[in-house]
Amino acid sequence: MATCKTDTPANVDIRDRMNIVIVGSVDHGKSTLLGRLYADTGTLPEGKVEKIQAICKQQGKEFEYAFLFDAFLEEQQQGVTIDTARTFFQWAGRQYIIIDAPGHKEFLKNMISGAARAEAALLLIDALEGVKDQSKRHGLLLSMLGVKQVTVVVNKMDLVDYSQETFALIEKEYRAFLSQLDVTPQFVIPASAKRGDNIATPSPQVAWHTGPTVLESLAQFSSESDKGEQPLRFPIQDVYKFDARRILTGRIASGRLKVGDQVIFSPSNKSAVVQTLEAFNVDPPPTQAQAGQSVGITLDEQIFVERGEILSHEGSLPLVSTTFRANLFWLGRRPLDMGKPYLVRLATHEVECRVAAIHRIVDADNLSLDQQQTNVAVKRNEVADVTIQAKAPLAFDLYADFETTGRFVLVDDYDVSGGGIITEMVPDREETLRIEARQRDFAWVTGDVTLADRAKHYGHRAALILLIGPDTTSKTFLAKKMESMLVAEGRHVYMLDPENLRRGLDADLQEGDAREMIRRYGEVARLLIDTGVLLISTTNSFTPSTELPSTGPSTSRSSATLRTGLPADQVVEAIRTLVHPAPVLTVYMSQEMTPSSIEADLSFTGPEDFTRTAHAVLAALKQKGILAETIGNQPVFQFSI
Amino acid sequence: MRHLRQLEDQSVYIFREAYKHFDNLGMLWSMGKDSTVLLWLARKAFFGHVPFPLLHVDTSYKIPSMIEYRDRLAREWRLNLVVGQNKKALAEGMNHEKGRVECCTALKTNGLKLLLEEKGYTGIILGVRADEESTRAKERYFSPRDKNNDWDFRDQPPELWDQFKTSFPPNTHIRIHPLLDWTEINIWEYIKLENIPFMDLYLNRGDGTRYRSLGCAPCTFPIKSTASTVDEIIEELRATKVAERAGRAQDEGRGMELLRKDGYM
Numbered sequence: 001m002a003t004c005k006t007d008t009p010a011n012v013d014i015r016d017r018m019n020i021v022i023v024g025s026v027d028h029g030k031s032t033l034l035g036r037l038y039a040d041t042g043t044l045p046e047g048k049v050e051k052i053q054a055i056c057k058q059q060g061k062e063f064e065y066a067f068l069f070d071a072f073l074e075e076q077q078q079g080v081t082i083d084t085a086r087t088f089f090q091w092a093g094r095q096y097i098i099i100d101a102p103g104h105k106e107f108l109k110n111m112i113s114g115a116a117r118a119e120a121a122l123l124l125i126d127a128l129e130g131v132k133d134q135s136k137r138h139g140l141l142l143s144m145l146g147v148k149q150v151t152v153v154v155n156k157m158d159l160v161d162y163s164q165e166t167f168a169l170i171e172k173e174y175r176a177f178l179s180q181l182d183v184t185p186q187f188v189i190p191a192s193a194k195r196g197d198n199i200a201t202p203s204p205q206v207a208w209h210t211g212p213t214v215l216e217s218l219a220q221f222s223s224e225s226d227k228g229e230q231p232l233r234f235p236i237q238d239v240y241k242f243d244a245r246r247i248l249t250g251r252i253a254s255g256r257l258k259v260g261d262q263v264i265f266s267p268s269n270k271s272a273v274v275q276t277l278e279a280f281n282v283d284p285p286p287t288q289a290q291a292g293q294s295v296g297i298t299l300d301e302q303i304f305v306e307r308g309e310i311l312s313h314e315g316s317l318p319l320v321s322t323t324f325r326a327n328l329f330w331l332g333r334r335p336l337d338m339g340k341p342y343l344v345r346l347a348t349h350e351v352e353c354r355v356a357a358i359h360r361i362v363d364a365d366n367l368s369l370d371q372q373q374t375n376v377a378v379k380r381n382e383v384a385d386v387t388i389q390a391k392a393p394l395a396f397d398l399y400a401d402f403e404t405t406g407r408f409v410l411v412d413d414y415d416v417s418g419g420g421i422i423t424e425m426v427p428d429r430e431e432t433l434r435i436e437a438r439q440r441d442f443a444w445v446t447g448d449v450t451l452a453d454r455a456k457h458y459g460h461r462a463a464l465i466l467l468i469g470p471d472t473t474s475k476t477f478l479a480k481k482m483e484s485m486l487v488a489e490g491r492h493v494y495m496l497d498p499e500n501l502r503r504g505l506d507a508d509l510q511e512g513d514a515r516e517m518i519r520r521y522g523e524v525a526r527l528l529i530d531t532g533v534l535l536i537s538t539t540n541s542f543t544p545s546t547e548l549p550s551t552g553p554s555t556s557r558s559s560a561t562l563r564t565g566l567p568a569d570q571v572v573e574a575i576r577t578l579v580h581p582a583p584v585l586t587v588y589m590s591q592e593m594t595p596s597s598i599e600a601d602l603s604f605t606g607p608e609d610f611t612r613t614a615h616a617v618l619a620a621l622k623q624k625g626i627l628a629e630t631i632g633n634q635p636v637f638q639f640s641i
Numbered sequence: 642m643r644h645l646r647q648l649e650d651q652s653v654y655i656f657r658e659a660y661k662h663f664d665n666l667g668m669l670w671s672m673g674k675d676s677t678v679l680l681w682l683a684r685k686a687f688f689g690h691v692p693f694p695l696l697h698v699d700t701s702y703k704i705p706s707m708i709e710y711r712d713r714l715a716r717e718w719r720l721n722l723v724v725g726q727n728k729k730a731l732a733e734g735m736n737h738e739k740g741r742v743e744c745c746t747a748l749k750t751n752g753l754k755l756l757l758e759e760k761g762y763t764g765i766i767l768g769v770r771a772d773e774e775s776t777r778a779k780e781r782y783f784s785p786r787d788k789n790n791d792w793d794f795r796d797q798p799p800e801l802w803d804q805f806k807t808s809f810p811p812n813t814h815i816r817i818h819p820l821l822d823w824t825e826i827n828i829w830e831y832i833k834l835e836n837i838p839f840m841d842l843y844l845n846r847g848d849g850t851r852y853r854s855l856g857c858a859p860c861t862f863p864i865k866s867t868a869s870t871v872d873e874i875i876e877e878l879r880a881t882k883v884a885e886r887a888g889r890a891q892d893e894g895r896g897m898e899l900l901r902k903d904g905y906m
Contacts, residue, residue, distance in 0.1 A: 011879035011880060014644055014826075014830075015643070015644075016643055016644055017644035017647060017648075019822075044882070045882055045883065045884040046882040046883050046884075048884075069775065069778070083779045083794060083795075083797055084779065085771075085775070085778040085779050086771040086772075086778050086779075086821070086822065087772075087778060088771070088772045088824050095644055095824070095827075097771075097822060109798075109799040110797065110799075112799055112801060113781070113797075113799050113800045113801060116800070116801035116802055117800075145801070237654070237657050237658070237661065238657055238660070238661050240687065240688065242687060242688060242689075242690040242692065243688075243690075245688070247688060249657055251650065251654050251803075278688055279685075279688075280684055280685045280687075280688050280689050281684075281685070281835060292647065292650055293646075293650050294649075294650040294651075294653040294654045294657070294686075296688060307661065331799050345804050404802070407802060409801065409802065409804040411808065413808075414806075414808045414809050414810060415798060415806070416798060416799050416800075416801070416804055416806065419799075419801050419802065419804075
């Protein structure tokens with residue numbers, strides 16, 4: 001084989017790379033354009049055209065450039081692209097992966113998979129058919145998928161006799177449509193892929209066109225991203241401890257990170273200083289990194305952080321809530337179900353959620369129409385404006401501000417079934433308390449003893465065990481029993497009865513100050529948890545009485561005047577928000593046959609053997625990695641993950 | 642060089658997703674240039690460690706120096722090497738003369754199947770690249786296989802924004818492809834950039850030939866080439882218009898579509 005080097009645009013040194021997707025309605029000529037681009041630039045492997053020509057001849061059909069990349073037998077037989085293909089194209093110092101996306105409506109999820117990988121798009125419109133529904137739908141999806149650089153190719157110009165008027169009408173109509181999506185096409189190019197007009201070489205047939213050919217337009221797409229200039233977003237992917245180093249890994253979504261940076265983790269509100277950047281086979285080790293890089297960092301202290309948290313600088317924090325509004329495209333086989341639990345995956349965070357509201361179906365034809373619809377079902381391949389409510393708070397951004405942390409997918413059973421971009425944060429009930437907790441945590445002054453040190457010393461992580469449920473289910477009795485058992489085991493544990501706050505800390509409060517009473521309780525719990533203690537508590541003081549006031553000795557403290565009357569789930573959520581991110585274990589106690597209205601980690605009904613119940617709670621603490629299996633030199637509680 | 646770091650960052654991200662989501666993970670290593678770059682990227686992702694076994698499906702027809710190279714790197718890099726073989730088919734005398742597709746199916750596809758059944762892996766990392774061959778161009782980074790190892794290319798999962806298919810029904814598994822976006826040239830550029838040890842079968846050692854793609858000895862043919870350094874290989878590849886796998890006999894006709902549908906790599 002000859003190795004003499006001739007400099008053609010196809011083989012100069014590669015400076016950068018870029019993914020481009022070709023989209024458009026079925027039969028508008030995407031695969032043909034792709035085949036033509038390769039053939040006319042001489043970048044196909046030797047013998048490829050001849051091979052396909054021979055197959056066509058054998059099957060008695062006309063050769064088409066589209067056959068070059070439709071790999072599956074079925075695709076060639078039906079003349080339809082079923083799945084996205086990556087093809088590799090090198091020109092003028094840039095390496096392209098050109099993704100041929102299927103245009104058929106049935107294969108929309110494949111088109112989306114292809115377009116989601118792209119930084120720029122060629123959108124094809126058939127000059128004879130004009131702008132079709134699918135042309136608009138693809139435009140809408142491109143804007144949702146974050147593909148902002150678009151060049152429109154009006155194809156099959158040969159079928160309209162290269163008419164400038166026809167071209168101008170299509171250009172006008174489609175530009176008007178794209179402008180509603182805030183997309184301005186870089187170029188609109190008249191072409192005929194079949195005849196090779198304006199693909200790799202300018203065509204005399206459309207001499208009136210002053211813009212570039214399709215090939216020339218590729219070089220006009222920018223591969224520069226401004227993500228490095230945005231505030232830092234670094235979603236934690238995993239935490240490794242393969243050797244002495246405890247390394248937090250992830251891919252920087254935006255901004256820059258340097259050794260010595262003070263960083264905040266959301267939603268846990270923990271903070272630390274970046275001690276090192278870790279890398280394999282890099283000498284000297286890096287001291288900074290930026291958007292796009294997969295990196296590993298170590299911190300100055302061993303704080304407990306998990307996959308899913310977003311690391312940022314304190315000056316520019318992500319939003320935190322359980323609830324947000326979004327535009328969602330749905331790919332599930334079954335329609336989107338309001339009641340059904342789905343998993344939301346946002347960057348690396350995964351949490352159960354449900355769809356709290358479906359506001360309207362977003363149709364490519366009525367983009368600007370802001371009418372409310374009710375009782376609408378979201379079917380496969382539709383886009384809808386929805387409100388998503390997660391079971392636990394997550395950190396995120398609005399898509400308009402940040403790409404990676406402003407979008408998410410929904411998982412149904414085993415399958416990614418939809419994708420969405422966040423348009424609005426919806427403050428939930430705990431918003432005020434959450435802001436208080438964040439500000440308090442950022443300003444929190446710590447000694448030299450860390451939570452990890454305390455956990456090692458005591459053989460357990462600090463946590464809150466909340467006993468909930470109706471009156472007279474002996475919750476206090478169980479709390480006392482567990483406290484005794486744990487102290488006997490040598491654990492650092494304390495039973496906090498909310499009643500103890502009543503005459504002291506809460507002495508200035510009136511009956512109606514329910515939220516304030518809970519807030520103060522939560523702050524006390526937060527303080528105690530910071531000492532490394534396992535806190536056991538009941539919530540009777542906060543929840544409505546389920547019985548008539550009794551004169552018996554056990555309830556003689558006149559419960560009616562002490563109670564805040566808030567439903568138990570709201571009380572638990574408020575407390576959870578204030579002690580966040582400390583683990584909270586909820587234990588629901590009830591009489592036999594009393595239906596549980598709230599979800600708890602553990603539930604017990606009926607007359608119980610309290611020793612057994614206490615042991616069950618201890619087992620759950622071990623299983624959750626809160627309590628070490630044994631107390632000794634090497635406690636095996638799950639502090640690092 | 643920037644384009645190589647971009648490819649590296651994406652591959653490392655895929656590796657870490659795989660390690661996070663799959664309890665029983667294995668990585669195929671054929672000792673070729675691609676799966677050796679894959680191995681290097683694993684060491685990048687896990688800071689010098691390879692926290693899962695490397696699987697080699699040994700057809701017994703490999704070129705002997707490939708086995709020497711395998712055992713040397715396994716020792717030096719402290720790799721957990723697992724070798725699988727379809728002993729039954731070999732005992733029954735399977736070889737390429739009984740048909741190339743038949744032989745690949747028995748010794749590679751079924752050899753892999755046997756290994757998966759025995760060890761119960763739920764995630765398999767492989768070094769296939771989209772530019773090698775046209776059905777691989779249609780692959781996902783995380784690609785499900787059913788309980789018969791079959792690939793349903795008509796209904797692949799959506800893959801968007803680096804949110805991959807990481808949950809799956811029992812008795813099925815996921816093929817993970819961190820090198821999908823790499824080209825043959827990128828592989829060599831990266832080998833040069835990172836100074837990764839590779840087998841000298843890829844170089845012209847004086848006889849005017851070299852291997853461009855490595856497989857079993859009877860079905861892999863060297864190409865005419867004067868390239869005796871990595872730089873010369875890169876230069877040669879930039880000028881060539883011959884397909885990489887032209888020296889791989891099983892690719893002829895519809896061989897690969899049929900093989901891959903049934904679970905071939």
